[in-house]
Amino acid sequence: MGHEPAFYIPYLAIGYVIYRFMVQCTNESASILRSHKxxxxxxxxxxxxxxxxxxxxxxxxxxxxxxxxxxxVVWSPEVHLTSMFTMLLTFPVVIVNMVWWSMCMSLIGARHADTGEMINTALRFGMLLTPILWVGDRFPPGTYFWWAVQANPAYHLINFVRAPLLGQPIDPITIWYLGIMTVLGWVLAALLYRRYARFVPLWI
Known part of the structure; x- marks a missing residue:
């Protein structure tokens, strides 16, 4: 991948476990209401x-x-164990975003029974498009692929946690992106929940 194993292995491990967490939240929420009918x-x-x-x-x-x-992290000489404490500040942001996202997905899953299968397929493909197996800074700024990476919400959620763990600064674009996404996401979840929650017993 063009990077030293001491950097790439923690990069891959951190990105994978965070993406796996987001995938499991999405898959579970898509079927959670129907499974508790x-x-x-x-x-x-x-x-x-x-x-x-x-x-x-x-x-x-x-x-x-x-x-x-x-x-x-222990294996890599480039990453210090003290950086693990940054997760106490960064990972709650991921959880906050997964709550509103899961609320939306639970309503969609209650309305459409096949949502889980469709989402599962999309998320498997999405892993290839998210900088997990490959490093996100490989594309020059302003290019088409750079914009594609910057538009990916999973990338910003992962990078927000991963960058401090690897001793890197958080990209200001990521901070602005997550700030706007968090506010708009919670507004959307509140509107959907208020409008459609009462229909869930009929849908399931």
Whole structure:
């Protein structure tokens, strides 16, 4: 990939486990409401409780796989263990964004039963388009492929966590991108939930 193993292996490991967390949140939320139909029909539990449950499950698996990243960091002389503490500030941003995203996906999954299969296929293809197996700075700024990378929300979520872990500064574009996406995402989730949550018992 044109980079030293001491840099590339932690780069790959961090990107993979974060992307896997996002994929699991998406897949779980797309089917979470239909899989809990009896509880929803009972009407005593909020729909957001199921979404938070799916994210908690994904976070548990993420925590278990983080041992791979720790091994890669310990092995690499370019990464210091103290940089792991940056995750206490950066990873909550990923979780906040996955909550609103999962809320939207849960409503879509409740309305369309085949959403999970479609999303799963798209996410597998999306991994090839996201700088996980390859390094995102390989394209000159302003080129078509550079814009394609910058438009990818998964790239910014991963890079926001990965860059400090690797001792790199966070790109200002990533900070602005995530700030705008977080605000607009929560507005969208609130509007969709307020408008369509009452139809979920009919859809499932």
């Amino acid at each position: 009896p509880f929803i029909m009972d009407g005593r539990i909020r729909l957001t409780d199921f979404v938070l449950r799916s994210i908690s499950k994904a976070f548990f698996y993420f925590f278990c796989t983080w041992i791979v990243v720790i091994g890669a």
